[in-house]
Amino acid sequence: MNLHAIRAIYIFELARTWRTLLQSIASPVISTSLYFVVFGSAIGSRMTAVDGVSYGAFIVPGLIMLALLTESISNASFGIYMPRFSGTIYEVLSAPISYVEIVIGYVGAAATKSVILGLVMMATARLFVAFEIAHPFVMLAFLVLTSVTFSLFGFIIGVWADGFEKLQIVPSMIVTPLAFLGGSFYSISMLPPLWQKITLFNPVVYLVSGFRWSFYGVSDVAVGLSLGMTLGFMALCLATIWWIFKTGYRLKA
Numbered sequence: 001m002n003l004h005a006i007r008a009i010y011i012f013e014l015a016r017t018w019r020t021l022l023q024s025i026a027s028p029v030i031s032t033s034l035y036f037v038v039f040g041s042a043i044g045s046r047m048t049a050v051d052g053v054s055y056g057a058f059i060v061p062g063l064i065m066l067a068l069l070t071e072s073i074s075n076a077s078f079g080i081y082m083p084r085f086s087g088t089i090y091e092v093l094s095a096p097i098s099y100v101e102i103v104i105g106y107v108g109a110a111a112t113k114s115v116i117l118g119l120v121m122m123a124t125a126r127l128f129v130a131f132e133i134a135h136p137f138v139m140l141a142f143l144v145l146t147s148v149t150f151s152l153f154g155f156i157i158g159v160w161a162d163g164f165e166k167l168q169i170v171p172s173m174i175v176t177p178l179a180f181l182g183g184s185f186y187s188i189s190m191l192p193p194l195w196q197k198i199t200l201f202n203p204v205v206y207l208v209s210g211f212r213w214s215f216y217g218v219s220d221v222a223v224g225l226s227l228g229m230t231l232g233f234m235a236l237c238l239a240t241i242w243w244i245f246k247t248g249y250r251l252k253a
Contacts (some may be wrong), residue, residue, distance in 0.1 A: 005097040013106060032067050051189075052216075056128070057131040063125070064122060065207055088108075099118045103241055106155060110155075112147075132216075138214040145230050145234065146211070155241060207227040
């Protein structure tokens with residue numbers, strides 16, 4: 001394992017975050033804070049509790065998960081797409097570094113950014129809404145697993161995309177709608193029975209539900225099932241990345 005190469009990619013990608021701090025950290029935190037103000041304080045103060053949790057506190061895990069999904073995909077996809085776009089990917093591919101080490105470097109940096117962002121958002125949410133974390137270790141596990149899984153997914157998008165427009169298609173037109181319809185702002189038990197069954201086909205439901213359970217001990221689906229779905233999606237992403245490197249699919253284009 002070439003640790004020096006992994007470290008070089010990892011530090012380079014993290015350094016880009018600090019150079020664009022307003023865009024990488026401040027912008028998503030401010031956007032999510034507006035949700036806390038509008039839905040948590042303004043609207044939430046007029047709504048009844050959901051599953052014994054005040055509405056303002058209830059939406060905190062969902063909003064953090066929404067930001068994690070979009071930012072993990074964005075960071076990882078942009079991180080691998082830019083070297084392809086500028087041609088510097090050839091320097092990486094010609095270096096004595098394996099494909100596994102390339103993935104660890106790029107995905108590890110993207111996941112690290114997302115974890116930092118998630119922790120900053122939790123601290124920010126505490127300024128607007130009072131909440132407690134019932135299972136902190138489970139919360140950290142879901143935070144890290146979700147960040148890594150969707151950073152892997154973002155890496156795949158970055159390899160698939162052949163233009164900046166395609167980098168935004170999946171996050172904006174697929175992931176964000178699924179997050180909004182996945183119980184970020186409500187419990188799926190509030191839906192009619194038919195829609196409850198349909199919603200269970202939304203993979204984001206399991207992420208939000210498991211993450212919410214780590215905060216309040218309440219969930220729409222079993223926490224074990226949520227964990228299993230997350231690990232299953234991670235395995236699917238890893239298998240896809242293995243196929244990409246095995247076939248050389250558009251990696252150099």
